[in-house]
Amino acid sequence: xxxxxxxxxxxxxxxxxxxxxxxxxxxxxxxxxxxxxxxxxxxxxxxxxxxxxxxxxxxxxxxxxxxxxxxxxxxxxxxxxxxxxxxxxxxxxxxxxxxxxxxxxxxxxxxxxxxxxxxxxxxxxxxxxxxxxxxxxxxxxxxxxxxxxxxxxxxxxxxxxxxxxxxxxxxxxxxxxxxxxxxxxxxxxxxxxxxxxxxxxxxxxxxxxxxxxxxxxxxxxxxxxxxxxxxxxxxxxxxxxxxxxxxxxxxxxxxxxxxxxxxxxxxxxxxxxxxxxxxxxxxxxxxxxxxxxxxxxxxxxxxxxxxxxxxxxxxxxxxxxxxxxxxxxxxxxxxxxxxxxxxxxxxxxxxxxxxxxxxxxxxxxxxxxxxxxxxxxxxxxxxxxxxxxxxxxxxxxxxxxxxxxxxxxxxxxxxxxxxxxxxxxxxxxxxxxxxxxxxxxxxxxxxxxxxxxxxxxxxxxxxxxxxxxxxxxxxxxxxxxxxxxxxxxxxxxxxxxxxxxxxxxxxxxxxxxxxxxxxxxxxxxxxxxxxxxxxxxxxxxxxxxxxxxxxxxxxxxxxx
Amino acid sequence: xxxxxxxxxxxxxxxxxxxxxxxxxxxxxxxxxxxxxxxxxxxxxxxxxxxxxxxxxxxxxxxxxxxxxxxxxxxxxxxxxxxxxxxxxxxxxxxxxxxxx
Numbered sequence: 264x265x266x267x268x269x270x271x272x273x274x275x276x277x278x279x280x281x282x283x284x285x286x287x288x289x290x291x292x293x294x295x296x297x298x299x300x301x302x303x304x305x306x307x308x309x310x311x312x313x314x315x316x317x318x319x320x321x322x323x324x325x326x327x328x329x330x331x332x333x334x335x336x337x338x339x340x341x342x343x344x345x346x347x348x349x350x351x352x353x354x355x356x357x358x359x360x361x362x363x364x365x366x367x368x369x370x371x372x373x374x375x376x377x378x379x380x381x382x383x384x385x386x387x388x389x390x391x392x393x394x395x396x397x398x399x400x401x402x403x404x405x406x407x408x409x410x411x412x413x414x415x416x417x418x419x420x421x422x423x424x425x426x427x428x429x430x431x432x433x434x435x436x437x438x439x440x441x442x443x444x445x446x447x448x449x450x451x452x453x454x455x456x457x458x459x460x461x462x463x464x465x466x467x468x469x470x471x472x473x474x475x476x477x478x479x480x481x482x483x484x485x486x487x488x489x490x491x492x493x494x495x496x497x498x499x500x501x502x503x504x505x506x507x508x509x510x511x512x513x514x515x516x517x518x519x520x521x522x523x524x525x526x527x528x529x530x531x532x533x534x535x536x537x538x539x540x541x542x543x544x545x546x547x548x549x550x551x552x553x554x555x556x557x558x559x560x561x562x563x564x565x566x567x568x569x570x571x572x573x574x575x576x577x578x579x580x581x582x583x584x585x586x587x588x589x590x591x592x593x594x595x596x597x598x599x600x601x602x603x604x605x606x607x608x609x610x611x612x613x614x615x616x617x618x619x620x621x622x623x624x625x626x627x628x629x630x631x632x633x634x635x636x637x638x639x640x641x642x643x644x645x646x647x648x649x650x651x652x653x654x655x656x657x658x659x660x661x662x663x664x665x666x667x668x669x670x671x672x673x674x675x676x677x678x679x680x681x682x683x684x685x686x687x688x689x690x691x692x693x694x695x696x697x698x699x700x701x702x703x704x705x706x707x708x709x710x711x712x713x714x715x716x717x718x719x720x721x722x723x724x725x726x727x728x729x730x731x732x733x734x735x736x737x738x739x740x741x742x743x744x745x746x747x748x749x750x751x752x753x754x755x756x757x758x759x760x761x762x763x764x765x766x767x768x769x770x771x772x773x774x775x776x777x778x779x780x781x782x783x784x785x786x787x788x789x790x791x792x793x794x795x796x797x798x799x800x801x802x803x804x805x806x807x808x809x810x811x812x813x814x815x816x817x818x819x820x821x822x823x
Numbered sequence: 824x825x826x827x828x829x830x831x832x833x834x835x836x837x838x839x840x841x842x843x844x845x846x847x848x849x850x851x852x853x854x855x856x857x858x859x860x861x862x863x864x865x866x867x868x869x870x871x872x873x874x875x876x877x878x879x880x881x882x883x884x885x886x887x888x889x890x891x892x893x894x895x896x897x898x899x900x901x902x903x904x905x906x907x908x909x910x911x912x913x914x915x916x917x918x919x920x921x922x923x924x
Contacts, residue, residue: 368874371890372867375860375897382856382900386849502881509882519884520875521867528868535864559913566905573898577891809829812842813916815923816828 298445301629306444309477309637310458316473320466327670330467330677331398331652332553335818337472339560343567346551348475349645350377350542350568351482351575353435353638354704359576360618361611363583364591364604367508367518370583374576376535380542381569385562388543391723391811392552393561397818399649400549400715401657404722407803409730409796413718414661416737418653420714421546423741425650425684426691427703427710428547429643433692434700436639442609443616443632448696455636456689459643463651463685464678468554471644478641481634483571486578489615489631492622493585508587513604518587533775540778541708544716547649558814579615586614589621596621643688651680699758705772706748713740713777721785723811726804729797732789740781747773831923841915848907852900859900863893 328334337345355377363370396402401417433452440451462470497503505519512518542548552561590596591604596617599606607613619631655677660668668676718737721728747768748754755766789797810816832838867874874886 368884368886368890371886372864375863375890375893378894378897379856379860382852382897382904385901385904386853501887502879502883505887506882516875516882519882520886521871526868526871528865531864531868532861535860539860559909562905562908566901569898569901573894577894805833806826806829809832809838812845813832813838813919815832815920 299443299629299632301625302444302632303446305629305633306636309481309633313462313470313474313477313637313640316477317462317466317470320469320473323469327398327656327673329469330674331648331656332550333468333472335554335556337554339555339563340567341472341476342551342555342560342564343571344479345472345475345554346548346564346568347571347575348477348479348482348641349548349551350572351479351638352432352642353439353635354431354612355575356482356486356579356638357439357612357615357635360579360583360586360615361613363580364586364607364614365611366522366524367512367514367584367587368520369522369524371576371580372521372524374579376538377542378569378573378576379535380539381565381572383539384543384548385565385569387720387723388549389552389561389565390558392549392719393555393558394811394814394817395723395807396553398550398553398656399652400546400719401653401661404719404733405661406722407807408722408733408800410666411662412730412734413722414657416718416734417715418657420544420710420718420737420741421653421657422650424544424546424707424711424715425646425653427707429646429650429684429688430691430695431700431703431707432639432643432646433688434695434698436636436643437692437696439612439635439639442613443635449693452689452692455639455643456685456692458640459647459688460682460685462640462644463648463681468648471641471648472554474637474644475641478634478637479571482638483575483578485619485627485631485634486575486582488627489585489618489622490578490581493581493589493618496585496589496622504581504584504588508584511592511603512587527769529775530769530771533770534772536778537705537708537712537772537774539712540716540774541712544711544714544719545707546653546711546715547645549715549719550649550652551645553818557817582615582618585622586618590614590617593621647681647684647688650684651677654680654684702748702751702753702758705753706745709744709748709773709777710741712774713744713781714738717778717781717785721782721789723807725786725789726801726808727789728785729789729792729794729800731792731794731797732785732787735788736781736783736785739784740777743777743780744773747777828923832919835919835922837915837919837922841912841919845908845912848904852904856897856900859893859896863889 323329326334359370359374362373392400392403395406399417401414404417405413433455436455437448437452440446441448462474494504497507509516509519555561555564590607594600596608597603597606598608607617616628616631616635620628655673659676660666660673714737717740718733722733747770750767751770751773752766753771755761756763874884874889876885877883878885
């Protein structure tokens with residue numbers, strides 16, 4: 264039975280565009296392993312250390328600015344690490360190295376897609392965002408517009424993206440922890456939920472940022488160590504490593520060139536659009552730009568983040584090849600020695616974990632397992648904080664209280680929202696245990712690219728954009744993206760069990776049509792908008808434009 | 824911000840210079856990124872064999888250095904923008920802000 268599951272997971276991973284890799288490790292239905300006390304010990308050390316930071320952060324997180332954005336006191340370098348920590352999920356690490364392990368070169372194609380969103384963020388979004396915003400990206404999108412409708416749209420866009428991303432992370436956490444620590448699924452989900460609530464409610468953005476920074480440093484160090492050990496094994500000659508991998512891997516020389524991942528050009532471009540522009544619409548990533556003091560620091564932070572993330576993807580590629588040569592033929596890591604590579608214990612997502620054992624022994628295995636868990640914690644904390652901010656800052660303080668909310672009340676609402684979101688995330692994580700959640704991250708990226716990003720970009724760059732146009736276009740993009748994902752092969756066929764080829768839209772990701780729908784919707788409904796509000800929207804552009812370009816009047820770093 | 828400040832900034836020729844040089848650099852680098860990435864993807868989609876071409880006597884294929892270069896160039900493109908922005912845009916912005924006070 265377990266072999267069948269492994270084979271199914273394998274077939275699924277290699278057949279589908281594996282969007283799960285974006286954030287949610289689809290570890291499949293993993294088997295619970297013997298309790299690993301080394302890994303648990305290291306994880307407990309990480310938790311105690313980060314709780315100490317949370318305690319320190321809680322003492323200074325009294326104002327709303329401290330809670331949402333660490334008072335703008337994070338440096339460009341620190342924020343670059345934190346962004347990398349937010350973006351390099353357990354799935355990037357385990358999923359992409361697993362994809363390289365299974366198919367070789369295709370894993371690299373996937374990594375590139377996740378990296379190229381960053382230049383776009385740098386040129387289009389980072390600086391205006393910092394100059395115009397205060398706590399959430401809705402501050403920017405609604406700068407000159409009617410507050411209520413845009414805030415509601417942005418909050419929905421945020422919460423939907425956060426919800427799907429969170430479910431994928433929670434299910435991934437549960438499956439991983441079963442394998443890594445030998446703990447039951449539900450324990451793992453509850454532990455993640457409780458810790459994330461503690462970090463965010465007590466430590467706000469200061470604690471979340473430090474959890475992400477520490478995790479980024481641990482993950483980069485661990486991955487560097489593994490890559491160096493693998494390369495050292497081959498006298499630091501990539502050629503020797505690749506030659507050995509080609510000899511061992513059942514696909515032989517095919518792992519050195521593009522395989523089936525990009526076979527349909529339209530589907531490939533559509534997925535590329537979602538990855539590239541989705542990055543520029545992820546609320547938890549956008550929120551990080553408010554934690555630095557000015558536009559210059561915002562720009563520097565993307566530069567560092569792109570460097571760390573690019574370096575990390577090169578490492579995962581080496582790790583994937585390292586697993587081919589050091590794990591795939593070693594019976595210790597296989598469930599069936601007659602089927603090397605495919606019968607890897609726990610599925611291909613475990614390739615990097617087994618490699619840790621192969622190059623560094625049990626202690627290093629414990630370290631990497633603890634890092635994988637810490638990675639999930641850092642990502643879910645950032646997600647929850649951005650979801651809670653959308654509720655407290657956009658919905659409660661701006662929509663319900665007309666921007667006149669008492670600061671202490673606003674913070675209280677965001678802490679309550681964090682607790683509620685945490686409980687919902689745990690409940691959904693448990694409810695979706697047996698479900699295939701691979702499509703959820705794809706949906707999150709599609710919605711970010713088709714609702715959040717078009718509204719943000721058009722409000723920043725196009726004077727003629729009006730409240731009505733942005734709201735209608737944004738909702739159209741959201742609806743089109745959701746529709747496109749439901750009727751895609753990965754949901755209609757793989758999740759709902761309809762026959763192969765019956766999906767209405769044969770695209771791995773809807774961005775190629777849902778993004779244009781959003782942009783055209785915003786454009787047409789803005790042009791048709793002759794209301795008094797539309798006039799006020801256009802009149803407000805000049806002030807917004809001057810501030811977004813120069814930073815005059817921007818919310819500065821608050822006094823500490 | 825009051826509209827008086829907006830008018831004053833708008834009247835400053837340095838503002839026009841800042842916006843036009845920044846937009847043109849941003850646009851060029853955005854196009855470079857799009858060409859780099861979609862060029863890579865479409866190359867794979869339409870001619871998957873090309874990147875599988877062997878270079879050297881061993882197993883090394885053209886795809887390996889190409890993939891590595893795409894990753895490194897993405898970072899370099901961001902670096903070009905940041906370097907240029909740190910050197911001249913921040914200076915101009917600072918002058919505009921000073922002159923508007």
